[in-house]
Amino acid sequence: NAGVTQTPKFQVLKTGQSMTLQCAQDMNHNSMYWYRQDPGMGLRLIYYSASEGTTDKGEVPNGYNVSRLNKREFSLRLESAAPSQTSVYFCASSEAWPGAIYEQYFGPGTRLTVT
Amino acid sequence: LAKTTQPISMDSYEGQEVNITCSHNNIATNDYITWYQQFPSQGPRFIIQGYKTKVTNEVASLFIPADRKSSTLSLPRVSLSDTAVYYCLVGPSNAGGTSYGKLTFGQGTILTVHP
Numbered sequence: 001n002a003g004v005t006q007t008p009k010f011q012v013l014k015t016g017q018s019m020t021l022q023c024a025q026d027m028n029h030n031s032m033y034w035y036r037q038d039p040g041m042g043l044r045l046i047y048y049s050a051s052e053g054t055t056d057k058g059e060v061p062n063g064y065n066v067s068r069l070n071k072r073e074f075s076l077r078l079e080s081a082a083p084s085q086t087s088v089y090f091c092a093s094s095e096a097w098p099g100a101i102y103e104q105y106f107g108p109g110t111r112l113t114v115t
Numbered sequence: 116l117a118k119t120t121q122p123i124s125m126d127s128y129e130g131q132e133v134n135i136t137c138s139h140n141n142i143a144t145n146d147y148i149t150w151y152q153q154f155p156s157q158g159p160r161f162i163i164q165g166y167k168t169k170v171t172n173e174v175a176s177l178f179i180p181a182d183r184k185s186s187t188l189s190l191p192r193v194s195l196s197d198t199a200v201y202y203c204l205v206g207p208s209n210a211g212g213t214s215y216g217k218l219t220f221g222q223g224t225i226l227t228v229h230p
Contacts (some may be wrong), residue, residue, distance in 0.1 A: 004158075033218075041222065042221050042222050042223055043218075043220040045217055045218065045219070048217065059217070092158070099147055101206075102149040102164060102204065103149070103161045103164060104159075104161065106157075106158025106159050109156070109157070
């Protein structure tokens, strides 16, 4: 049982390049999330998907798009990377029912640097 | 979402009990209280969650007074491996609200355990 996996682990982009961060979970969870964490800061929610087929904006969605490909996979796309998007990106998943939705399981993170 | 306030940092020694208090004065009737732990270069890990009174699991205890305006995470007999950042989060239990499922991580409490 791998839990939540993310690829890649590290990535360096030039300003203006695009890339997709991949996330998959094997816990049969309905809800999935993307967060970013800047140095010395807490996590901020970018987008989330309450269930397969739905996505919703979080606190900092600008510059990102997401796709809930199926129940297992939730990807995050940067269409035109900017230095301000240099951060560590975490994917998480949870059950969807009240209470459990706050027991989120996190992946190991992707460290992204935009130069 | 209810705003939370925690100490920025705390120090302790191996074998001691550590209590981290979180204030959430504007907690709503349907809000849960959740605590996470984060080690450097890792994603957060769920520790414990509660609604009122006391909750205990194999890792920690959570004390919530009757007015629910604060909560205390208690870690019994800490070890060096408990050195981490601890986050207190508050979120609504009722689906359908705009904040449902959206965790807000503040800066957390940096706990340092000394030999």
